[in-house]
Amino acid sequence: xxxxxxxxxxxMLIATALVIxxxxxxxxxxxxxxxxxxxxxxxxxxxxxxxVATVTWAAIGYSIAFDDGNGIVGGLGHAFLNGVTFxxxxxxTIPHLLFFAFQGSFCIITVALVSGAVVERMRFGPYLIxxxxxxxLVYAVLAHWAFGGGWLIENGTLDFAGGxxxxxxxxxxxxxxxxxxxxxxxxxxQALLPHNAIYVLIGAGLLWFGWFGFNGGSGFSTGNxxxxxxxxxxxxxxxxxxxxFACDLIRGRKVTAIGAATxxxxxxxxxxxxxxxxxxxxxxxxxxxxxxPSYAIVMWRPRTRVDETLDVLAAHxxxxxxxxxxxxxxxxxxxxxxxxxxxxxxxxxxxxxxxAVAVTPLYAFGMTFVLLKxxxxxxxxxxxxxxxxxxxxxxxxxxxxYASGEGAILxxxxxxxxxxxxxxxxxxx
Amino acid sequence: xxxxxxxVRPEKANDVLEALFRCEVRGVSLSRxxxxxxxxxxxxxxxxxxVQMGLSxxxxxxxxxxxxxxxxxxxxxxxxxxxxxxGDGKIFVLPLERVVRIRTGETxxxxxxxxxx
Numbered sequence: 416x417x418x419x420x421x422x423x424x425x426x427m428l429i430a431t432a433l434v435i436x437x438x439x440x441x442x443x444x445x446x447x448x449x450x451x452x453x454x455x456x457x458x459x460x461x462x463x464x465x466x467v468a469t470v471t472w473a474a475i476g477y478s479i480a481f482d483d484g485n486g487i488v489g490g491l492g493h494a495f496l497n498g499v500t501f502x503x504x505x506x507x508t509i510p511h512l513l514f515f516a517f518q519g520s521f522c523i524i525t526v527a528l529v530s531g532a533v534v535e536r537m538r539f540g541p542y543l544i545x546x547x548x549x550x551x552l553v554y555a556v557l558a559h560w561a562f563g564g565g566w567l568i569e570n571g572t573l574d575f576a577g578g579x580x581x582x583x584x585x586x587x588x589x590x591x592x593x594x595x596x597x598x599x600x601x602x603x604x605q606a607l608l609p610h611n612a613i614y615v616l617i618g619a620g621l622l623w624f625g626w627f628g629f630n631g632g633s634g635f636s637t638g639n640x641x642x643x644x645x646x647x648x649x650x651x652x653x654x655x656x657x658x659x660f661a662c663d664l665i666r667g668r669k670v671t672a673i674g675a676a677t678x679x680x681x682x683x684x685x686x687x688x689x690x691x692x693x694x695x696x697x698x699x700x701x702x703x704x705x706x707x708p709s710y711a712i713v714m715w716r717p718r719t720r721v722d723e724t725l726d727v728l729a730a731h732x733x734x735x736x737x738x739x740x741x742x743x744x745x746x747x748x749x750x751x752x753x754x755x756x757x758x759x760x761x762x763x764x765x766x767x768x769x770x771a772v773a774v775t776p777l778y779a780f781g782m783t784f785v786l787l788k789x790x791x792x793x794x795x796x797x798x799x800x801x802x803x804x805x806x807x808x809x810x811x812x813x814x815x816x817y818a819s820g821e822g823a824i825l826x827x828x829x830x831x832x833x834x835x836x837x838x839x840x841x842x843x844x
Numbered sequence: 845x846x847x848x849x850x851x852v853r854p855e856k857a858n859d860v861l862e863a864l865f866r867c868e869v870r871g872v873s874l875s876r877x878x879x880x881x882x883x884x885x886x887x888x889x890x891x892x893x894x895v896q897m898g899l900s901x902x903x904x905x906x907x908x909x910x911x912x913x914x915x916x917x918x919x920x921x922x923x924x925x926x927x928x929x930x931g932d933g934k935i936f937v938l939p940l941e942r943v944v945r946i947r948t949g950e951t952x953x954x955x956x957x958x959x960x961x
Contacts, residue, residue: 605858801927804855813888821878822899826887 419501420508423636427509427517433628434520438465438527440625444618444676445531446816448725451610452806453535454816460534460542464527467543468550472519476551480558481518486566489559507635517632518558524629525581526550529783531725532589533596533796535607536803539811541796545787549588553782557584557775567774572767573746573754575644576633578688578739579775586732587776588783590723595787596796598722600803612672619676623652626683630690643750644690651702652682658706666714677730681709684734689742692753697745705737736772743768845940845952848917850905851879852925852933857903860924864907867916871957873906883931902933908943908956 442461446454468476478493481504493499493515501510526546533542557580559565561572567579574580601607609615630648634641659678660670685705686698693701712729743765746756755761790796797803802810809815852860857874864872878899885896907917914937921935945955 801929804853809886809888813886814890815888818888818890819878820895822880822897823888823895824885824898826894826896 417503417506417508419503419510420636423508423638424510424513426637426641427513427632427635430628430632431513431517431520433625434517434524434632435465435625437520437524437622437625437629438462440618440621441524441527442618443614444622444680445534445725447611447614447616447618448609448673449535450607450806451817452808452815454610454808455814456539456807456811457530457534459539459812460530461527463539463543464523464530464546467547468523468526468554469519471547471550472522472555473515476522476555477515477518479551479555480522481515481563483564484559486569487559488556489563489565509635514635517635518562521577521581521629522550522554522558525554525577525585528581528585528727528731529588529592531727532593532723534724535807536599536797537596538794538796538798541790541794545592545790548786548790549783552786553588553779554580554584556782557779560775561771567767567771570767570770571754571763572739572771573692573742573764574688574739574771575640575691576630576687578684578735579771582684582687582731582735583739583772583775584779586728586730586735587779589727590721590732591780591783592787593721593723595784595791598720599724600800602722603720609673612676615673615676619679623648623679623683626652626687630683630687634691640691640751643695644686646695647686647690647693647698648683650695651686651698651705652679654699654702655679655682655685655706658703659710662706662710677713677726678706680730681706681734684731685738685741688735688738689746692742692746692751694745694747694750697741697747701738701741701745705734705741708737709733732776736776739768739772740765845943845956846909846911846914847938847940848905848907848909848914848921849936849938850907850921850925850933851877851881851902851935852905852921853927853931854901854903856925856927856932857905860903860905860921863920863924864905864917867913867920868958869907869909869913869917869920871908875904875906877902877904881931881934883929900931908940910953910956910958913958 438461442458446458449457473496475494478491479489482489482492484490499511499515503509504511504514507514560567561574561579627645627648631641631645633644656678659674663670663674682702685701689701709729712733713726744756744758746754746764747759748755754764757765798810879902880899883900887896909917918935926932943955944951
């Protein structure tokens with residue numbers, strides 16, 4: 416059994432906190448992208464991931480993902496944190512408990528990502544039930560495949576920080592969720608614009624900051640792989656930004672701010688699977704070239720009938736797929752000490768990256784589709800058209816993001832408030 | 845020459861605008877207002893504080909039109925804004941004494957959009 420390393424432990428404590436920050440950051444990013452009447456609901460969907468996914472992760476998700484089992488799912492040996500103690504997990508130098516928390520933060524952010532497909536229309540209750548099931552049946556299973564000893568990692572698929580479970584998992588599930596829940600009632604008829612571009616930019620900035628923990632921590636140590644991934648997390652998104660600026664200039668003659676915020680996310684996603692496996696130079700190429708397919712989907716998707724509202728598929732699904740495939744070409748043993756890509760003579764690596772890219776979207780899409788259909792049988796997934804028009808904040812939470820307080824009458828506790836009454840109602844007799 | 849004021853639900857403002865444009869009324873101003881017109885009062889809770897919101901957000905259209913366009917404007921407002929539930933809004937029609945188009949100095953019928961003698 417390996418020894419605890421204090422330096423590694425210190426870094427992983429910080430990295431875990433950095434990843435936890437990404438979920439409220441995503442809340443800001445998403446909240447800025449929706450209309451003002453849906454601000455709180457959109458943020459709450461991310462906050463709900465912190466609540467629900469943490470509990471399901473501790474109860475069963477972690478065990479499904481990381482306990483020994485078969486190639487498809489892990490066992491139940493670690494359910495309810497059984498056996499998760501201060502002793503390090505085999506092959507790591509940090510407490511098992513910390514490893515659990517770090518992996519949990521990944522589950523949380525991934526769950527929150529999926530909400531981008533259903534904002535502005537999905538009821539909050541069914542959403543909570545959906546994410547509880549999704550975090551176990553989709554995320555934990557994919558995490559087992561890619562990280563926890565499942566069939567992909569056993570056959571040599573390389574995924575440094577979650578191109579399979581986090582990025583492709585969320586992106587293709589988002590597509591399924593958008594199809595099952597259906598488009599917003601005004602989609603395609605009215606311009607549905609972001610209400611606060613500054614939230615979007617702050618959110619993107621904080622996400623990038625948190626991503627240094629996400630990728631840099633995925634080496635589980637302060638060793639070379641973590642350092643490489645950390646630096647690549649600076650280089651790749653910067654390249655993506657430059658290319659995105661150029662695309663914006665060519666297309667519309669202006670560089671857009673919300674485009675830039677999107678580019679930051681796309682760049683971080685691109686380098687997520689490849690961070691610890693490719694050289695800094697190739698990371699910059701990945702960030703630059705990899706921007707193009709995501710840019711194309713961002714431009715194309717709103718012309719379709721599919722209201723995948725906040726473009727999770729383009730930013731996460733497509734970019735994650737690109738990153739996973741890129742490893743198959745450009746991985747370099749001299750940098751990662753693990754494996755070469757086809758460019759350095761190892762065709763098998765590309766094969767197994769391609770298999771991951773083929774199977775993951777199918778599982779994520781199919782499972783999410785069925786899951787939401789089943790939840791939809793038990794209860795309506797959407798709010799009424801009228802509530803959608805008035806806004807989710809008032810309808811689902813009884814609060815407004817930008818309440819003025821004018822005309823608000825205090826309801827005193829002892830009087831209690833009467834049932835909602837029609838005031839100035841015409842006399843009935 | 846009349847001033848048509850329409851107070852409608854904010855979520856219906858786009859529909860109203862579309863309906864107005866369709867009947868060629870292109871001169872409009874729009875402002876966000878708060879008002880009370882007999883609709884259900886929303887109850888909102890912020891931590892321990894529970895309040896009844898006595899005012900609802902509305903959008904107020906102001907449309908100066910020549911007499912021929914009063915009825916089309918009213919029809920457009922009604923078509924665009926009606927949901928059938930309490931809170932759909934009101935339309936007020938007021939006489940106008942004078943209108944001046946600042947750019948050209950044109951007055952009255954020449955100054956409202958659409959121009960109609």
